[in-house]
Amino acid sequence: xxxxxxxxxxxxxxxxxxxxxxxxxxxxxxxxxxxxxxxxxxxxxxxxxxxxxxxxxxxxxxxxxxxxxxxxxxxxxxxxxxxxxxxxxxxxxxxxxxxxxxxxxxxxxxxxxxxxxxxxxxxxxxxxxxxxxxxxxxxxxxxxxxxxxxxxxxxxxxxxxxxxxxxxxxxxxxxxxxxxxxxxxxxxxxxxxxxxxxxxxxxxxxxxxxxxxxxxxxxxxxxxxxxxxxxxxxxxxxxxxxxxxxxxxxxxxxxxxxxxxxxxxxxxxxxxxxxxxxxxx
Amino acid sequence: xxxxxxxxxxxxxxxxxxxxxxxxxxxxxxxxxxxxxxxxxxxxxxxxxxxxxxxxxxxxxxxxxxxxxxxxxxxxxxxxxxxxxxxxxxxxxxxxxxxxxxxxxxxxxxxxxxxxxxxxxxxxxxxxxxxxxxxxxxxxxxxxxxxxxxxxxxxxxxxxxxxxxxxxxxxxxxxxxxxxxxxxxxxxxxxxxxxxxxxxxxxxxxxxxxxxxxxxxxxxxxxxxxxxxxxxxxxxxxxxxxxxxxxxxxxxxxxxxxxxxxxxxxxxxxxxxxxxxxxxxxxxxxxxxxxxxxxxxxxxxxxxxxxxxxxxxxxxxxxxxxxxxxxxxxxxxxxxxxxxxxxxxxxxxxxxxxxxxxxxxxxxxxxxxxxxxxxxxxxxxxxxxxxxxxxxxxxxxxxxxxxxxxxxxxxxxxxxxxxxxxxxxxxxxxxxxxxxxxxxxxxxxxxxxxxxxxxxxxxxxxxxxxxxxxxxxxxxxxxxxxxxxxxxxxx
Numbered sequence: 001x002x003x004x005x006x007x008x009x010x011x012x013x014x015x016x017x018x019x020x021x022x023x024x025x026x027x028x029x030x031x032x033x034x035x036x037x038x039x040x041x042x043x044x045x046x047x048x049x050x051x052x053x054x055x056x057x058x059x060x061x062x063x064x065x066x067x068x069x070x071x072x073x074x075x076x077x078x079x080x081x082x083x084x085x086x087x088x089x090x091x092x093x094x095x096x097x098x099x100x101x102x103x104x105x106x107x108x109x110x111x112x113x114x115x116x117x118x119x120x121x122x123x124x125x126x127x128x129x130x131x132x133x134x135x136x137x138x139x140x141x142x143x144x145x146x147x148x149x150x151x152x153x154x155x156x157x158x159x160x161x162x163x164x165x166x167x168x169x170x171x172x173x174x175x176x177x178x179x180x181x182x183x184x185x186x187x188x189x190x191x192x193x194x195x196x197x198x199x200x201x202x203x204x205x206x207x208x209x210x211x212x213x214x215x216x217x218x219x220x221x222x223x224x225x226x227x228x229x230x231x232x233x234x235x236x237x238x239x240x241x242x243x244x245x246x247x248x249x250x251x252x253x254x255x256x257x258x259x260x261x262x263x264x265x266x267x268x269x270x271x272x273x274x275x276x277x278x279x280x281x
Numbered sequence: 282x283x284x285x286x287x288x289x290x291x292x293x294x295x296x297x298x299x300x301x302x303x304x305x306x307x308x309x310x311x312x313x314x315x316x317x318x319x320x321x322x323x324x325x326x327x328x329x330x331x332x333x334x335x336x337x338x339x340x341x342x343x344x345x346x347x348x349x350x351x352x353x354x355x356x357x358x359x360x361x362x363x364x365x366x367x368x369x370x371x372x373x374x375x376x377x378x379x380x381x382x383x384x385x386x387x388x389x390x391x392x393x394x395x396x397x398x399x400x401x402x403x404x405x406x407x408x409x410x411x412x413x414x415x416x417x418x419x420x421x422x423x424x425x426x427x428x429x430x431x432x433x434x435x436x437x438x439x440x441x442x443x444x445x446x447x448x449x450x451x452x453x454x455x456x457x458x459x460x461x462x463x464x465x466x467x468x469x470x471x472x473x474x475x476x477x478x479x480x481x482x483x484x485x486x487x488x489x490x491x492x493x494x495x496x497x498x499x500x501x502x503x504x505x506x507x508x509x510x511x512x513x514x515x516x517x518x519x520x521x522x523x524x525x526x527x528x529x530x531x532x533x534x535x536x537x538x539x540x541x542x543x544x545x546x547x548x549x550x551x552x553x554x555x556x557x558x559x560x561x562x563x564x565x566x567x568x569x570x571x572x573x574x575x576x577x578x579x580x581x582x583x584x585x586x587x588x589x590x591x592x593x594x595x596x597x598x599x600x601x602x603x604x605x606x607x608x609x610x611x612x613x614x615x616x617x618x619x620x621x622x623x624x625x626x627x628x629x630x631x632x633x634x635x636x637x638x639x640x641x642x643x644x645x646x647x648x649x650x651x652x653x654x655x656x657x658x659x660x661x662x663x664x665x666x667x668x669x670x671x672x673x674x675x676x677x678x679x680x681x682x683x684x685x686x687x688x689x690x691x692x693x694x695x696x697x698x699x700x701x702x703x704x705x706x707x708x709x710x711x712x713x714x715x716x717x718x719x720x721x722x723x724x725x726x727x728x729x730x731x732x733x734x735x736x737x738x739x740x741x742x743x744x745x746x747x748x749x750x751x752x753x754x755x756x757x758x759x760x761x762x763x764x765x766x767x768x769x770x771x772x
């Protein structure tokens with residue numbers, strides 16, 4: 001559990017944003033940065049027009065196998081070269097950003113599967129945030145669910161963050177998140193806005209106070225607030241008001257079944273939040 | 282969207298829709314032809330193809346594979362239909378589905394590892410021969426028009442792709458031949474002569490058979506082979522598609538999917554079916570990869586048949602025969618003929634016996650059974666050769682035998698005959714520490730050797746018996762102790 005793993009992907013300005021953010025995190029954590037590119041074959045659909053003649057002659061299977069293997073080989077070589085160039089550029093940028101011991105890895109694998117295999121040596125995972133259309137976007141929710149490591153989702157460079165917003169709801173997941181924030185060197189020295197959404201009762205006030213205490217004793221400067229309303233709406237509002245650079249929260253505390261029925265705050269925030277997100281599992 | 286949902290359905294939309302259309306067109310003649318083999322109306326095969334394709338699109342374990350009414354299954358139900366009629370066939374189809382789902386839950390899909398490459402090749406070749414032979418009734422005792430039409434059909438199918446790759450040539454063949462036969466008013470057999478075509482969407486119907494033991498005894502002897510052959514062909518086809526696309530599939534899910542498909546087919550008036558090697562290859566070749574291609578194939582098939590039934594009934598049988606000959610030629614493994622020279626005799630015999638048994642019995646299950654049995658015997662024989670027994674004079678009137686290699690039922694005679702019981706000796710040492718005793722036959726062979734020496738008045742000492750017999754134990758749980766296998770093979 002040692003590396004900062006950053007997933008580099010070809011779309012838009014994301015690689016730079018992911019790179020810069022990863023460099024910052026690796027410096028804060030003093031953890032080696034590993035830039036990862038996954039060649040997921042299923043993501044390269046067949047571009048060549050297949051023959052629609054609908055006939056099969058003698059030796060059709062053998063000929064087809066040969067043809068498809070060749071096609072795959074060509075595609076794989078191209079994608080591999082492209083991936084290498086992308087990783088080289090990312091490595092260059094990470095060096096410029098003075099990342100901690102940056103290195104690169106390229107794998108032929110299913111994306112989620114690859115991350116799961118690398119999980120034991122992962123301390124923090126950095127993913128580019130994308131819409132559902134792009135290749136990384138499709139993976140985000142299953143990736144978050146499949147991995148049990150902190151995940152930083154971003155679409156812009158996080159270089160000198162000054163303030164983060166911690167969403168707290170008293171659940172086991174969020175208490176765990178609180179503890180991780182308090183113990184990790186990643187966010188040390190930043191100001192913190194601690195938010196709890198719920199009715200103002202003795203219990204909730206008590207809980208929020210406890211959480212604030214925990215952060216203060218870890219050396220954070222904390223501004224705690226108890227607000228009533230819809231959790232996701234309030235959180236998005238507060239991000240605007242406090243102009244925090246980062247939203248920190250526990251992710252997917254509830255089951256898939258509940259998610260299906262009532263939706264998930266995490267998913268909503270992943271979709272709608274414009275600031276980088278640190279999801280703690 | 283869930284990524285597996287995305288990959289399994291929408292990652293290749295254009296390719297899947299086009300290939301689904303091509304496959305739907307190719308499925309129509311096949312479904313009609315196989316219904317005729319089974320002795321039922323074409324609509325039974327067409328409804329079956331629709332139901333099976335649609336259900337396996339959702340429930341199957343191999344995206345991009347095409348399942349529908351097949352020749353291998355049709356051949357097994359001929360007598361049932363002849364003696365008991367369609368309703369019993371529908372009941373047998375339901376029971377087949379139940380067996381296949383059970384097989385899926387019992388994880389019998391993994392038994393496919395005992396089916397060797399040569400058995401698979403034999404199966405595929407036998408299937409091609411069966412499809413071809415099923416066309417012969419249409420070509421015997423007919424006027425020269427039919428031969429001319431069939432020949433013209435084959436020429437169109439194979440030469441039209443040289444002109445353009447954008448239109449399926451079997452479709453062109455069917456359209457042209459139908460037009461010719463209608464314009465010239467030829468008196469040749471058409472699809473309409475073969476029985477009823479679908480004129481409506483299939484409806485849910487419980488098979489009209491008495492629910493008693495008697496019914497069960499009638500359908501059971503058909504349902505079991507149907508279930509076995511269906512799974513065999515489906516799993517073999519899945520392996521072929523796996524290989525072509527270099528992607529994995531879930532074999533046990535495929536078993537359950539085939540079962541569900543057959544149950545639905547039986548309830549909507551269709552016959553039992555399974556995966557089709559020829560059609561699956563056509564699908565992959567035409568660019569189909571995901572479940573969407575299978576779904577499109579099934580739905581388009583039904584739409585075409587229901588709305589064009591007037592036209593479909595005009596298709597001359599000669600055009601279908603040409604298409605089916607194309608399918609059988611494409612299914613046949615040409616390479617296997619070339620490989621006969623290259624491969625060892627035992628491999629060739631397994632392949633040829635599989636083909637011969639299927640062609641003789643019209644039952645693919647018997648062929649596979651014969652092939653697997655033969656392959657296992659050949660394997661046992663080969664492994665039995667790995668036995669060496671060294672003999673050394675270790676002292677005056679004393680001989681030391683060293684046994685190295687595999688001792689089991691097939692090599693135990695060789696083991697016994699290696700010892701010289703007639704020599705004039707006081708003492709014999711048998712060193713077994715580098716031998717493997719695989720079964721009880723091996724142990725009793727050793728007992729026999731020891732006894733024979735003792736009867737000659739020779740004292741016997743056996744060394745290393747414990748190591749040698751470690752392999753007898755059925756479960757030496759190598760999986761949780763990787764070093765166990767080294768220990769076992771290394772001593």
